[in-house]
Amino acid sequence: NTVWEELQGFGRAVPILHYGAFSDTTLQAIVSINEAYAMTFNTTDAANGVSIGSPTSRIVVDNQGVYNVQFSAQLDKTSGAAATIHIWLRKNGVNVPNTASKVVVQGTAAELIAAWNFIIQLEPTNYVELMWASDDANVVLLAASATSVWPAIPSVICTVTQVNNL
Numbered sequence: 001n002t003v004w005e006e007l008q009g010f011g012r013a014v015p016i017l018h019y020g021a022f023s024d025t026t027l028q029a030i031v032s033i034n035e036a037y038a039m040t041f042n043t044t045d046a047a048n049g050v051s052i053g054s055p056t057s058r059i060v061v062d063n064q065g066v067y068n069v070q071f072s073a074q075l076d077k078t079s080g081a082a083a084t085i086h087i088w089l090r091k092n093g094v095n096v097p098n099t100a101s102k103v104v105v106q107g108t109a110a111e112l113i114a115a116w117n118f119i120i121q122l123e124p125t126n127y128v129e130l131m132w133a134s135d136d137a138n139v140v141l142l143a144a145s146a147t148s149v150w151p152a153i154p155s156v157i158c159t160v161t162q163v164n165n166l
Contacts, residue, residue: 017162018063020050023154028141030134038090039073039130039141039156050160052079058127059160066164067122072115072128073156076106076142083136089118090129096120105139119163 022041030037040055050067053060061067069089077083088100096118103114120128132141141155 012128017165018049019162020047020160021045022052022059023157024031025143025154027143028155030137033135033137034133036131039132041158046132053127056091057129059158060125060127061122062124063165064123065162066119067124068117068119068161068163069128070117071156071158072113074142074153075112075114076140077108077110079108080136080137080138082106083134083139085132085134085139087114087130087132090131091120092126111142
């Protein structure tokens with residue numbers, strides 16, 4: 001019981017849980033259709049025990065636990081007709097079963113946000129990657145500069161929050 005209470009952070013005002021918030025300020029494109037690409041990150045917005053790894057597509061945890069991995073990606077169709085995009089989670093270089101989703105971007109200059117989350121058990125030094133593929137090379141993860149009205153648009157945002165540290 002004492003070990004469990006210690007792991008949960010009992011006796012502290014707030015249990016120790018780990019987190020990371022990451023984004024990327026660059027446009028991300030695919031080279032070949034129907035090939036898997038990892039979304040990359042170049043900015044750490046906040047972090048405690050979660051970090052960008054090497055390569056920069058890897059989000060690495062330092063501590064065992066159950067984590068909520070949330071993301072949003074700014075999909076942009078630069079030209080042509082409809083394009084299908086698949087997005088899924090990879091853990092330690094292996095596709096996580098039942099995590100893929102499909103979205104369709106309709107027409108030239110069409111944009112949409114893909115956003116969802118995954119709950120996953122991770123051990124120290126485990127990493128996750130957000131993967132994507134498209135049947136059209138004219139799809140990008142769009143990034144845009146700030147204006148005088150709104151802040152910059154990252155191509156992808158990912159937050160990783162530990163929800164249980166057992």
